[in-house]
Every structure is written in C-alpha cells, then in structure tokens.
Amino acid sequence: xxxxxxxxxxxxxxxxxxxxxxxxxxxxxxxxxxxxxxxxxxxxxxxxxxxxxxxxxxxxxxxxxxxxxxxxxxxxxxxxxxxxxxxxxxxxxxxxxxxxxxxxxxxxxxxxxxxxxxxxxxxxxxxxxxxxxxxxxxxxxxxxxxxxxxxxxxxxxxxxxxxxxxxxxxxxxxxxxxxxxxxxxxxxxxxxxxxxxxxxxxxxxxxxxxxxxxxxxxxxxxxxxxxxxxxxxxxxxxxxxxxxxxxxxxxxxxxxxxxxxxxxxxxxxxxxxxxxxxxxxxxxxxxxxxxxxxxxxxxx
Amino acid sequence: xxxxxxxxxxxxxxxxxxxxxxxxxxxxxxxxxxxxxxxxxxxxxxxxxxxxxxxxxxxxxxxxxxxxxxxxxxxxxxxxxxxxxxxxxxxxxxxxxxxxxxxxxxxxxxxxxxxxxxxxxxxxxxxxxxxxxxxxxxxxxxxxxxxxxxxxxxxxxxxxxxxxxxxxxxxxxxxxxxxxxxxxxxxxxxxxxxxxxxxxxxxxxxxxxxxxxxxxxxxxxxxxxxxxxxxxxxxxxxxxxxxxxxxxxxxxxxxxxxxxxxxxxxxxxxxxxxxxxxxxxxxxxxxxxxxxxxxxxxxxxxxxxxxxx
Numbered sequence: 001x002x003x004x005x006x007x008x009x010x011x012x013x014x015x016x017x018x019x020x021x022x023x024x025x026x027x028x029x030x031x032x033x034x035x036x037x038x039x040x041x042x043x044x045x046x047x048x049x050x051x052x053x054x055x056x057x058x059x060x061x062x063x064x065x066x067x068x069x070x071x072x073x074x075x076x077x078x079x080x081x082x083x084x085x086x087x088x089x090x091x092x093x094x095x096x097x098x099x100x101x102x103x104x105x106x107x108x109x110x111x112x113x114x115x116x117x118x119x120x121x122x123x124x125x126x127x128x129x130x131x132x133x134x135x136x137x138x139x140x141x142x143x144x145x146x147x148x149x150x151x152x153x154x155x156x157x158x159x160x161x162x163x164x165x166x167x168x169x170x171x172x173x174x175x176x177x178x179x180x181x182x183x184x185x186x187x188x189x190x191x192x193x194x195x196x197x198x199x200x201x202x203x204x205x206x207x208x209x210x211x212x213x214x215x216x217x218x219x220x221x222x223x224x225x226x227x228x229x230x231x232x233x234x235x236x237x238x239x240x241x242x243x244x245x246x247x248x249x250x251x252x253x254x255x256x257x258x259x260x261x262x263x264x265x266x267x268x269x270x271x272x273x274x275x276x277x278x279x280x281x282x283x284x285x286x287x288x289x290x291x292x293x294x295x296x297x298x299x300x
Numbered sequence: 301x302x303x304x305x306x307x308x309x310x311x312x313x314x315x316x317x318x319x320x321x322x323x324x325x326x327x328x329x330x331x332x333x334x335x336x337x338x339x340x341x342x343x344x345x346x347x348x349x350x351x352x353x354x355x356x357x358x359x360x361x362x363x364x365x366x367x368x369x370x371x372x373x374x375x376x377x378x379x380x381x382x383x384x385x386x387x388x389x390x391x392x393x394x395x396x397x398x399x400x401x402x403x404x405x406x407x408x409x410x411x412x413x414x415x416x417x418x419x420x421x422x423x424x425x426x427x428x429x430x431x432x433x434x435x436x437x438x439x440x441x442x443x444x445x446x447x448x449x450x451x452x453x454x455x456x457x458x459x460x461x462x463x464x465x466x467x468x469x470x471x472x473x474x475x476x477x478x479x480x481x482x483x484x485x486x487x488x489x490x491x492x493x494x495x496x497x498x499x500x501x502x503x504x505x506x507x508x509x510x511x512x513x514x515x516x517x518x519x520x521x522x523x524x525x526x527x528x529x530x531x532x533x534x535x536x537x538x539x540x541x542x543x544x545x546x547x548x549x550x551x552x553x554x555x556x557x558x559x560x561x562x563x564x565x566x567x568x569x570x571x572x573x574x575x576x577x578x579x580x581x582x583x584x585x586x587x588x589x590x591x592x593x594x595x596x597x598x599x600x601x602x603x604x605x606x607x608x609x
Contacts, residue, residue, distance in 0.1 A: 200394030203364055206382040208411035208461070218407060222398045298398040299443040 119178025131190020189231025
C-alpha cells in the first residue's frame with residue numbers, strides 16, 4: 001500500500017525522444033520515397049531503343065533476358081540505402097591508405113580533429129588572454145575595440161590567401177584559418193565576462209590582498225568562466241564551419257575535403273556520407289563542451 | 301589615542317553631466333566633516349536613513365573609496381587601500397558562488413596566513429566554521445544555503461582573518477526576521493570571545509541597540525553630518541526578551557527614532573559641532589556563550605523601525 005511509485009523518466013524527456021526518433025524515421029522515409037526509382041518498364045520501346053539504352057549503360061539485361069535499370073548508374077540523388085552502403089564500406093576498413101587521396105575515414109577524421117584542435121586550442125588561449133587584459137582595463141578595452149570591431153566580421157577564409165602566401169604551407173594555413181575563426185567570439189565574451197564581474201567579488205579579493213595572479217586565478221577567471229565558455233562554444237561552432245571549406249580549398253585531407261573528393265568522383269552518396277560525418281564529429285565534440293560548461297557554471 | 305579614528309571626513313561626488321544645476325558647483329556633498337573615534341574592542345553602530353552616506357563612510361574606512369577631505373587612521377596608520385586588517389561583512393554576503401562554504405572561508409584563511417601549511421589552514425577554517433554553527437554545510441555552495449547560513453559563512457570568513465576592525469555593512473538586512481535574531485546573538489558571542497573592534501552600519505534601530513556600545517547618528521543627506529553619539533548603557537549580556545521592557549531601552553529607542561524623524565523632515569546639516577564624544581569608555585562585560593532568547597520572541601520584536609518613520 002505504501003510502496004513508492006515507480007520512478008519514471010520525466011515526461012518531457014520521454015516525449016522529446018519519441019519526437020526525435022519519429023522525425024528521423026519520417027525524414028528517412030520521405031528521402032527514400034523521393035529517391036526511389038520505378039522499375040524499368042520496356043513497354044512501348046523498340047528493340048533499337050532498348051539496345052541503345054543498354055549500350056549507354058542505362059539498363060542491363062538479366063540472366064533470364066529481362067531489362068532492368070542499371071543499379072550501378074546513379075541518376076539524381078541517391079537514397080538512404082546507398083548512403084548506408086557507402087558508410088558500411090568506409091567503416092569496414094577505416095584505416096586504409098590506397099594512394100595520396102584515398103585514406104580511410106578513420107584517418108580523415110583524425111586529420112580534421114587534430115587540425116581543428118590545434119587551431120582552436122591555441123586560439124582559445126590567446127583569446128582568453130586578450131579578453132582578460134582588455135576586460136580588466138577600461139582604457140585598453142576602448143583602445144583595442146576599434147581594431148576588434150574591424151577584424152571580427154572578416155570571414156576567416158578571407159585570410160587564407162594571405163596566410164598561404166605568408167606561411168607557404170597548406171597544413172599550417174588550414175590551422176591558422178581555424179585559429180582566426182575561433183578567435184573573436186572568445187575575445188568578446190571573455191572581455192564582457194571579466195568586465196561585468198560583480199563588484200563585491202573584487203572587493204573581497206582586494207580585502208584579502210590577493211596578488212594580481214591570485215586574483216586572476218581565484219576570482220576573475222572563475223567568476224567569468226560561464227561567459228568565457230559560452231564564447232568558446234560560439235568560437236567552436238564558427239571554427240567547425242571554417243574547417244570544411246579550408247580543407248577543400250587547400251586540398252588538405254580530412255572529412256571536409258572528403259566531400260570534395262567524392263564530388264570529383266561524382267559519387268553523390270559519398271558526398272552525403274561525408275556531410276553526415278562532419279555533422280556527427282561536430283556533435284561529439286560539442287558534447288565535450290557540455291561537460292566543460294557544466295563544470296564551470298555556478299548559480300548565484 | 302583612539303584605535304580607529306575617522307578625522308573630518310567629507311565625501312563629494314561629481315554630479316552627472318546633464319544634471320548640472322546652473323550657477324552651482326558640479327559636485328554633490330554626501331556628508332561633511334564626519335568625526336568618529338572607536339576604542340579598541342568597541343562595538344559602534346552608525347544609524348541613519350538610506351542615502352545619508354552610511355555605506356559610503358564604511359567603504360572609505362574599508363579603503364574601497366577615498367575620502368574627498370579628511371582621513372581615516374587605524375592603529376596609528378592612515379588607511380589608503382583595502383587590507384586584511386579591515387574585513388567587511390557585506391549586505392549581499394559577497395561569497396564566491398563557485399566555491400563551497402569551506403573554500404570561501406579557506407580562501408580568506410590562506411590569504412591571512414600565507415606561510416601556513418595546508419593542514420593548518422584546514423584546521424583553522426574548520427574552527428571558524430564550527431564557531432558559526434556551520435557543521436554539515438561546509439561542502440555546500442552558497443546557492444544551496446539560506447540567507448542566514450550565507451551570512452554565517454560571511455561572518456566566519458571575516459572573523460577567520462582576525463582583522464583589527466570588523467566592518468559590517470547592514471549585514472542582516474537580507475536575512476529573514478526569524479533567523480536575524482539568532483545570528484545577531486551569534487555575532488555578539490563571537491565578538492565577546494574575540495574582542496574585535498566592530499563598526500556596523502544599519503537602519504534597524506533595535507539591532508543597533510541590541511549589539512552596540514555606542515550608536516552614532518547621522519542626519520539626512522545631502523551634506524549629512526554625524527551629529528550625535530549615544531551611549532548604550534544596557535548591561536550585557538543583552539537579549540531582546542529582557543531588554544525591550546527596560547526603561548533605558550525605551551528611552552534610547554524613542555530618542556533615536558525622534559532623531560531620525562527630525563532628520564527626515566528638515567536637514568539639520570548646519571549643526572555647529574560634530575559631536576563624536578571621546579573619553580573614558582567602559583569595556584563591555586563578557587557575554588555568556590549561549591543565546592538565551594527564544595527564536596519566536598525575537599521574531600515578534602524585530603521591527604524594522606526606520607521604515608515606520
């Protein structure tokens with residue numbers, strides 16, 4: 001009689017899962033229906049026409065003498081099944097290397113993540129430092145703000161020719177493009193977070209006579225941390241957007257360049273596969289950010 | 301010589317651009333020629349209306365703000381910057397929300413004793429948390445603590461530094477009436493045990509009478525003056541229960557309320573003498589360690605008097 005009620009997931013959580021899964025199901029189904037080809041119907045076609053079509057590779061003759069559409073020749077957008085087949089094939093040997101441009105998907109993901117990580121992490125360190133310095137000094141903030149305002153809206157890709165000319169190496173250029181893409185949001189957010197720290201926290205720091213460094217580490221950074229992480233997250237998104245075209249333009253192997261390789265192969269299923277991989281890599285890295293954000297947020 | 305002396309301190313603020321009165325100086329005088337002297341171990345409270353510059357004066361003593369004229373001398377040295385010998389207990393608690401109660405106090409202990417090893421710092425932190433009755437709440441973040449508990453952490457942090465002067469800036473204003481009385485008693489207990497010099501700012505007359513040795517009265521701003529210092533000749537230990545019926549309590553309370561009412565009608569800013577009284581001053585008798593008044597009684601009696609004016 002007094003048994004506790006069974007613990008269930010909150011209803012919102014249950015519902016959101018159901019909606020997500022059914023949206024996925026409906027989406028894939030519509031995709032399939034939109035791309036499915038009707039079975040080849042030879043009625044009304046002369047033997048000449050059929051022969052020509054077979055010669056062009058549009059249709060093939062089966063063992064029992066019937067004509068069907070050539071499954072090898074793709075017209076229009078491939079369906080979900082083709083993409084799944086491509087994914088299975090790619091993940092069957094993720095670490096192969098069959099020539100300069102044909103590296104396994106595992107390698108490609110590694111290249112992109114490494115390139116991304118180097119650019120993003122170095123930019124984050126620089127951006128937080130700049131942000132803290134200008135956030136703490138109103139004078140410096142005003143002095144540097146015009147430069148930041150001019151530099152901020154420039155697309156990171158616009159820097160690429162100049163960077164390529166300067167560093168003369170596509171690998172480093174790609175990293176620097178990621179660097180430029182992840183700089184500004186973090187600078188802006190850090191400066192904002194640092195300059196809006198509640199006055200009492202700084203007063204306590206000065207009462208306790210903390211040194212400049214102690215004050216930074218014990219009070220300023222933790223107080224501004226939620227805003228800084230929000231900035232890092234925006235930077236992260238913009239860097240992920242920049243890394244794909246940077247790889248394409250520079251011909252640097254990675255999941256971004258994979259879409260271009262598949263385009264050159266006219267392998268549309270491959271392009272779709274590559275797009276999905278970019279998205280999934282982004283989701284996984286973003287989940288890491290969620291954890292970081294949870295570590296540093298506080299409630300007042 | 302007094303332990304802490306506020307010498308002819310005035311504070312002017314620039315008037316905001318756009319609000320400049322024609323033909324007048326573009327400065328605004330908050331208070332003028334404030335004189336106040338505290339003996340060592342004395343508990344002095346400053347009472348005045350909102351806006352008379354009470355907190356500004358406290359900020360000047362703390363070193364957060366500079367006096368426009370005059371100065372503050374503590375133990376023979378002029379006050380210029382905030383330092384560990386003047387700890388403030390804030391109305392807003394000012395606890396670091398990302399640190400637990402324990403870490404908040406530990407930060408202060410570590411700052412006050414940079415040479416101590418970790419074990420000793422931890423021990424001292426525990427000592428002060430225990431003194432404020434915070435056992436079991438050490439690992440909680442301030443957001444999970446009630447207002448009363450947060451201010452206990454604030455008091456523990458301030459006492460843990462063992463400052464020369466404790467500055468309390470309306471420390472109980474954001475605490476509910478039921479809890480306020482209990483914490484006030486704990487503050488008295490800590491103060492009796494540690495013999496700190498305390499300067500408190502409040503607009504709660506009952507609170508001032510309960511806690512103080514002397515009450516300084518400030519007229520309304522602008523150009524507020526500290527015109528009177530009233531001695532509280534009530535025997536310690538005091539409790540609300542026993543105190544509120546005494547003739548002396550009623551006399552004091554009415555006197556202060558009348559002063560505040562007068563001050564709220566017409567500015568008495570041109571009072572001739574700044575009347576901070578110095579002189580021989582009896583040390584308070586030690587308090588017993590246990591709070592005696594019951595919580596409910598205190599709740600009934602906690603009337604925020606200045607608001608009724």
